[in-house]
Amino acid sequence: MSFNVTVQPSGRAFVAQADEALLAAAIRQGIGLPYGCKDGACGSCKCKKLEGSVSHGPHQSKALSPEEEANGFILTCCATANSDVVIESRQVTDESAYPIKKMPVRVASMARASHDVMVVRLQLPASDVFKYHAGQYVEFLLRDGDRRAYSMGNAPHTQTDTPGVELHIRHMPGGKFTDHVFGPMKEKEILRVEGPYGSFFLREDSTKPMVLLASGTGFAPIKALIEHMQFKNITRPAVLYWGGRRPADLYMHEWVQTKVAEMPHLRYIPVISDALPEDGWTGRTGFVHKAVLQDIPDLSGHQVYACGAPIVVDSAQADYTAAGLPADEFYADSFVTEKDKAKAAA
Structure with missing residues (x-):
């Protein structure tokens, strides 16, 4: 079963399956809703439900409090539709929705920027242009199915000569991925990433400081x-x-x-x-x-x-x-x- 989701005030619409989070459905269909963690922990995807019914998956109360939920607010990252739904979102743009790709990447370089920060440069496949907005992030796809997200520290235009992204990775002792980065990981290692994700990018139509x-x-x-x-x-x-x-x-x-x-x-x-x-x-x-x-x-x-x-x-x-x-x-x-x-x- 599927339901129609309409976003106001833009009037843009997409279809969500009954067991599919609204945000996942929007991303799949190129609709640029705001979001951050995609895990019910940050609240960046919070918006107002104007019509319809949804069910929420697990989330933190700091991302959506019971009072906010009672007042009609939802988290699109963990809300699934029970009917056709109308939501209000301040951001629905085509430009924010670059195609999301899964790619093999090669560790091109690793440099300690401080005692607990590693600047890692990933070489991207030269045959496939990777488009993203400055400010967005990629997710590492780990062998056991887990994911780890890191923002790209270089603007897209820097890829003109060498396709690649720069990541700033802080060591979290005991962390499954960062222990690897600060331990056995070496240059030329092959990893897999998916992206771009996120709605954090410069709004260039404004003149505000x-x-x-x-x-x-x-x-x-x-x-x-x-x-x-x-x-x-x-x-x-x-x-x-x-x-x-x-x-x-x-x-x-x-x-x-x-x-x-x-x-x-x-x-x-x-x-x-x-x-x-x-x-x-x-x-x-x-x-x-x-x-x-x-x-x-x-x-x-x-x-x-x-x-x-x-x-x-x-x-x-x-x-x-x-x-x-x-x-x-x-x-x-x-x-x-x-x-x-x-x-x-x-």
């Missing part, structure tokens, strides 16, 4: 955005706030400084939360999302692109909307861990 907020390896998709902005000569004012516990966590600090020198409309505010005396840190301290509010207490005229740990992204969204940021001008990619996904499935 931008806040780019990153914590830890959440810098990877922000780096891709910066490269894209420079390539497209986008001159909207933008300020990057990048936070880490220690200065070494800002593992591409010099790269950002170089870009700031090349891009007059880009500023950079590094923020450290737990500097030690031996770090000799003399810059901004505290929580990185709070630093934004210290500098821009009224965010009503801005766009925000936030990426990193869920606690940072969630706190930023709550505090920034309270500071006047329109809800539909907060774009986020929360780095949900396997632990977070396990909570959603519990």
Whole structure:
């Protein structure tokens, strides 16, 4: 059995099977709904159900609270239709829905950027053009069926000479995939990936000044955005706030400084939360999302692109909307861990 799903205000429509999540059906048919983790843990796909009935699979209450569900909100990543459904979503674009491909990739290079961050370059098949938006991610397909998602740290235009993507992988001790990356993985190893996924990309039709907020390896998709902005000569004012516990966590600090020198409309505010005396840190301290509010207490005229740990992204969204940021001008990619996904499935 299948049901019709209509998305307002665009009027776009697609068909969902009775046992198929609405988001999966939309992706399959090239409909660009917003989403992040696809596992009921981040809340990026939350939207309003206007008509019809759905059933929800496992999800975290922080992604969709009982009160929100009672008020008609749903998570398209884990909601299946029980009837024809009408939903309200602020984003339904053709351009956000590049074809999703499964590809073999070769590890072209591995470089330690810090004690716990590896920059991995993957060589893509030269015979098949891989299209994606700066800010999107790919998923590694592991042998046991598990998946691990990582944002691409390079903009699409950088593939012109050498087809490949750059990933910033943080070591999570005990992690099935990252233990391999920081252990036996070697250059020339063959892996499989699928993508592109995600609705985190630059909205180029706006002229609003931008806040780019990153914590830890959440810098990877922000780096891709910066490269894209420079390539497209986008001159909207933008300020990057990048936070880490220690200065070494800002593992591409010099790269950002170089870009700031090349891009007059880009500023950079590094923020450290737990500097030690031996770090000799003399810059901004505290929580990185709070630093934004210290500098821009009224965010009503801005766009925000936030990426990193869920606690940072969630706190930023709550505090920034309270500071006047329109809800539909907060774009986020929360780095949900396997632990977070396990909570959603519990």
